[in-house]
Amino acid sequence: MYLSLDWLRDYVDFPKSLNPEDLGDKLTMHTVEIDSVEKQAEKFERIVLGKILAVKQHPNAERLQIAKVDIGSEKMDIVCGAPNIKQGQLVPVALLGAVLPNGMEIKQTKIRGEESNGMLCAEDEIGLGDGHSGIMILENGKIGQNFADYLKLKDVLFEVDNKSITNRPDLWGHFGMAREVNTFLDLKPNKSFTRINSLNVKNITPEKEVIKIEAKIENYDLCPRYMALAISNIKIEQSPEWIKKRLIAVGIRPINNIIDVGNYVMLDLGQPMHAFDFDFIASKKNEEGGEVRIVVRNAKPDEEMLTLDNENRKLNKETLLITDGKKPIAIAGVMGGENSGINNDTETIILESANFNDASIRKTSAFFGLRSESSQRFEKSLDPNLCEIALAKAVELIKKLCPEAKIASKVEDNKKFSLNQGPVIFELDWLEKFIGHDIKEERIIKILSKLGFGVEIKKEKDTKKSVVSVDIPTWRATKDISIKEDIAEEVARIYGYDNLNFEMPKVKIGVPKINKARVLEKRIRDILSAQSAATEVYNYSFVGEEQLKKMGIDYSNYIRLANPISQNHTMLRQGLSTNMIGSIMVNQARQKEIRLFEIGGIYINSDGNLDKDDKGEEKLPFQEKRVCLAVAEDKYADAHNNAKAIIGSLLETLDFKFNFLSVETASNWADQKTSAQIEIDKEIIGSINRVSKNVKNKVGLKKEAIICELSLNKLLDLIDKKGDLKYQEIAKYPRLIRDLAFVVNEKVLYNDIRDEIKNFHEYVKEVDLFDVYQGEKIGIGNKNLAFHVVYQAGKTLTSEEVDVIQKKLIKRLEERFEAKIRDY
């Protein structure tokens, strides 16, 4: 919404020293966010008045003309396409360097071979209307005069961030804003300001009562008030300049006097108005007048109507309608009907000033995708009392614009509403405690009363404490203000947040409870980035069908978004691997070795353990965090070894002993032969997979990729189970180390061999694999494994003792695994 400084001046006697930028700042600091302060004249910079000295035909283009234009300082040629230019006319000329409101910059060009040094402007090109029929022809101007000066455009416009007034129904017009300005500038409200609140319809009596209006409201919750009035002898014409200028300034297109009055009142007071043509909605007509029977009701099933924008709209039963007793004539508060609006021949109007339920309007405007100036305001819960003030103001304006107009009916006023105007009562001490700053009593009273609150501060007899009692004005009572915290806000914001003394809270200090999951996440991040040179990525939580299909993943049980905005993001991920493949692909062209990791959430379509609401019956879907590591290189063996090494170093740094376990079946996208699970303490905590050739080709992955995914929750449980580290006494007796190398069939698993050695004798304390070899030398289908075996006991072991055990061990390996020992 735009605020016009000129308009605000109606209600505010600004001190001379205040410049527009300061006012913009103050509005932002006390009331609403101002996005920009625009000086109107700036919009017309480098546009001046020029006189056409001569017009000649363009030599190379039939439809173009060349005008010789005098702009005072010089004379220039300008190529023009509009047919309406003639010698002697005064026209707006955009000079080189001018930027038109539509963003077009005027540059020197040749048009069909002829030089053009500027542009003659049509109405629409400079944002003054819709006309594009020809160049604007001006009167009573001076050659070379600035166009803005000619138009007398000296207004300053403040662009209000509408989001910042969603809670303030009273700020959707200049009058309400003026109240704020008067308050924070601490100015005495002027007469035209104080006059507004005393406007009423008591004195609006029929000059010739020829029309009877009856308004029936079916549901007062949806329409708390409906006022209507007939005015005859209307002559539809253009509004006078001062109204048009104000409307254009705040971005509203002038249409005709009656519609303009409605818009003017809305922008002035915040109350949307509507006008019907009596002829189209009369239930009874006679020579002089007739009857109108308005019924405000919900739409019937299958009802339809043609709205002002010429759309035939199917209504739903929640749509609130204004009807003439038979047919719908407007969607209440949102848009009028095509069949009942003002047109050039309208003579008698029915003026509507009504109040509608905020939620109902919101629903309806969302349903039709129609957010009008009117619906935007009703959505905020307008004060039903405003209907009357606005109607009185509109009548005043119409009388001014159409002096012939006659009030042709009584004011119809059907209403049923109640507002909670308080009082809100609290102790003065509370206010100081809550804000944290001592604001003087007089100041509090002043602020609140200027804003329209009734304030009383009394000392209570028993406690001797000052108690504040605040009455809420109607325009703040619909929703905005109801509790003492609301009052505190009024006082604090007008006093100025920046004028408060900031002070750190006085609280007992203590060590906060540790979030173990968060600590683990951080540790993993440190280990993977610092120790394993992996780079952290953040991927979307969403996945798409095409991607999952290519990976052969069954997504029938994936959680879906009801309103996705992209085909690639329709479902919630159940693992981090899918998007991680994408991350590798982003980098595969430029990075030789890729090591990425992510810590992120997954979402499963079954109940988790968090409550869904305060009833505690239903649960949210299961969610957990995972750690995903990806290693991609040109050679599979390198990628696999590096991935395993990184996982190994991660788990060992976390002080876990772990195993890789072979699996019967791996994920569909993984190479079945090389996939493994990761186990700690008999618990599977994750898996390590190689992206299969098939998937690689389908998705366009160029590298060998190993992807590993671990459950953070399971790691956390295992850490809890493990408990704190304990020091173990350093063994007193020396270790003896024997190397052991042998060839076995490649299918014999390392885990089994290691366990066999480890469990062979109580003196075997450690088994370290230090070499794996496969090659023709030892026969295809075999592998050579080499271990360090560490012996240690509660006494000094002799070489002979160890040799005896080692010999037996070799014999066991030969028997169990058909191992062929190699000598060193």
Added chain:
Amino acid sequence: MEKEILKIKEEILAKAKKIKDPKFLRDLETKYMGRKGEFTKILRSLSKLNDEDKKKVGRLANTVKREIALVFTELKNTLEGGEKGESFVDVTLPGIKMERGHKHPISLLTSDLEDIFTSMGFMVLDGPELESDFFNFEALNIPKTHPARDMQDTFYIDKPNKNGELDLVMRTQTSPVQIRAMREYGAPLKCVVPGRVFRNEAIDAVHDTTFDQFEGFMIGDDISLCNLIAVLKEMLSGVFKQEVKVRVRPGYFPFVEPGIEVDMSCTICGGSGCPSCKQVGWLEMIGAGMIHPKVLEYGGIDSKKYSGFAFGMGVTRLAMMKYGIDDIRLFNGSDMKFLKQF
């Protein structure tokens, strides 16, 4: 005896000074200090002295011996000139390259923020990213018809409840964790909540469907608006490692009353106006306020007894400001050319 020792010392030192070749130095060392050396001989003869003299002269002899040894070592080092066989070492050569990894900029910043607040005694909490309508909206004083729902375009989950309503959402803010925390821990309470949030917005250079927020709240006796502003100033100074200029103005969020917005003097132009701050010199950083009594009640906390403040800010936005990043899509884009800069 003592004189003899001192004399031989002078003799050795004088000869040593003249030596230019390490070989002669070794000869000299053998001649005097070796097993059969002259100085050694004198030391041996000490045994003939009486106990008192032995002590006295012995001390001197040892001092001199250490002195001479030191001179010899020094000379040796100077004459041999470093390690054998290396004529010249390019000291500017680097060592073996060790690859390093990188944490995501959001992780770095979040971690900084967490540290600032844990040092002030705040707990760090998380909550579910797939949240219910109840926690994300209802309990935060945003009923279905509330205009505030205009502000947030929400991803709904396609899983209607018994009444056919969509009541699961991708959380649009980290604030639902306020309610969950109040219910679990009660008052007094000091928490921060980092985490991922979602909005149904078309993606461009400044909008993304997925970004990170950082939420904080504190509930206790006599927590005031001024406390809130003080804590926020402390936080911004902590993040930007310098005193920052802030301004506080009214703002509207249904879950706080009063609501405030905290702007920070633009870090890019220093407040004179630039495209990053839309020419106003201020950056909107934080939405905050005093927790609405209704929200406290939803969290099971007696609003008559306790008050509290809450604040939230976009960490993604903060990261863009702090590091001067102009395209939000880089954060979820996995490009290592971007990520390796952090």
